[in-house]
Amino acid sequence: MRAAVLEAGGSPMKIDVIQIEDPGPGQIRVAVKYCGCCxxxxxxxxxxxxxxxxxxxxxxxxxxxxxxxAGVENLAPGDTTWC
Ligand SMILES: [Zn+2]
Known part of the structure; x- marks a missing residue:
């Protein structure tokens, strides 16, 4: 997937391809559609x-x-979620 990566504080972010691991026990992977910047x-x-x-x-x-x-029972692929 592509993401804006910050290599060090005070430097410009750059768009890069990153690897995301498969979710472990109790975890989910989300295809992010919107994200705030606080x-x-x-x-x-x-x-x-x-x-x-x-x-x-x-x-x-x-x-x-x-x-x-493994073990995630309250969410399934295709569900909408937020964090
Ligand atoms: Zn915040």
Whole structure:
């Protein structure tokens, strides 16, 4: 999948192809359709809030469940969700 990747705080993000692992037990993978960008994301991007890098910013997303891991019973592929 393609994502805006921040290599280091204060540097420009670049669009890159990243690999997403299959979901593990209790996890789901979501095909993100919309994602907000909050002040925490902006602070990480400008380097004033420390975070491990490289990182894909955005933690207020919604989309379609793509795959579910073992033990997930309340969501199925095709369901809409948000986090
Ligand atoms: Zn936030």
């Amino acid at each position: 002040h925490s994301d902006l602070s990480i991007a400008e380097g004033s809030f420390p975070a491990p890098t490289p990182i894909v910013l955005g933690h207020e997303a919604s989309g379609i469940v793509d795959e579910v891991g």
